[in-house]
Amino acid sequence: MIRYATPQDLDTVAALHREARATYYRGHIPDADFEGPAELARSRQGWAAAIDRGNAVLVAERDGEVAGVAAFRPVDGVMTLTQLHVAPARRRQGMGTELHTACVAAWREAGATSVRLEVFEHNERARAFYTRHGWVPDPDEPKSGNHLVLRLAVTAP
Template sequence: MIRHATLQDLDAIAALHQEARATYYRGHLPDADFEGPAELARSRQGWAAAVDRGNAVLCAEADGELVGVAAFRPVDGTMSLTQLHVAPAHWRRGTGTRLHAACVAAWRAAGVTTARLEVFEHNERAHAFYTRHGWLPDPVAPRSGNHLVLRLALTAP
């Protein structure tokens, strides 16, 4: 089930976010950049701000457990998928695809025609996922630091 996040979800969202990030940052960034109590608190604050902004945070549930989360918002006039994480224990079960489809549906309903995201250059799993869902390298600015910039042209359903 995909639903909008609430403030009651923040602890589960922050924990999921930290677990997912560790799978692709470990070995590439210092552990303190993505793990530990301080990073967990910082992450929770960021998610709280996103949830406070309204309906831009979606949660995926399976058997009453939060197993995925996605967030999006306009950045510099372009819709940006700022986060999409699935608990590693739930990879390859369609959770990411359902979250992605819910984001795309919300964007279409809002009249969005193009979306943007940044994916960590070493996160090959995520890069392959986005490629399968139609995201292409941004033709103008394909990189932002150690992230690849991708764009999705939204077509009619």
């Protein structure tokens, strides 16, 4: 089941985010940059703000537990997918695709015609996922630091 996150989901979402990030950042950037106390506090605060907006965070629930999360919002006038994570133990079960499909529906409803995201350049699994779902390199800004910038054209169903 895909639903909007509630404040009661905050701790679970923050923990899932931490666990997912460790799978692709570890060995590429210092651990403190993704799981140090200051970063974990910043991340939790960001998730709390996103959830408080009410329609910016979707969760995939399986067996009564949050097993995936996606967040999006306009950034400088451009709809942006800021996060999409599935719990590592739940990957390859279709939740990422379900979350992505729900995001596309929300973007259409919001009138977005193009969506942007940044994906860590060493995260080959995520890069392949986004390619399968129609994301392409942003021709105007293909890279931002150690992240690739991708775009998705949102078309009518």
